[in-house]
Amino acid sequence: xxxxxxxxxxxxxxxxxxxxxxxxxxxxxxxxxxxxxxxxxxxxxxxxxxxxxxxxxxxxxxxxxxxxxxxxxxxxxxxxxxxxxxxxxxxxxxxxxxxxxxxxxxxxxxxxxxxxx
Numbered sequence: 001x002x003x004x005x006x007x008x009x010x011x012x013x014x015x016x017x018x019x020x021x022x023x024x025x026x027x028x029x030x031x032x033x034x035x036x037x038x039x040x041x042x043x044x045x046x047x048x049x050x051x052x053x054x055x056x057x058x059x060x061x062x063x064x065x066x067x068x069x070x071x072x073x074x075x076x077x078x079x080x081x082x083x084x085x086x087x088x089x090x091x092x093x094x095x096x097x098x099x100x101x102x103x104x105x106x107x108x109x110x111x112x113x114x115x116x117x
Contacts, residue, residue: 027101
């Protein structure tokens with residue numbers, strides 16, 4: 001249960017950061033999550049899932065307040081794809097941004113506190 005709540009809160013953080021600062025905030029939130037998770041190797045995957053969920057929440061909000069479906073159909077028509085493909089690619093983009101930011105944070109070497117470095 002705690003993991004589900006943590007994932008939901010992280011998804012909200014991704015959604016609010018994206019709305020406030022734009023897509024470039026997603027890797028920053030992913031990296032921050034990894035630091036808070038103490039460099040866990042699962043953190044990038046958790047960040048990717050939460051970012052996709054957060055962006056899906058943005059889609060739901062936009063669908064309720066604007067003609068998002070029509071926009072998706074028109075953009076998809078340009079590429080000869082179904083509208084669902086536009087949604088999927090967008091969610092994948094958000095997930096990859098978060099995964100990348102979190103992955104960089106995992107890869108950054110940590111200083112040991114016990115050996116005087």
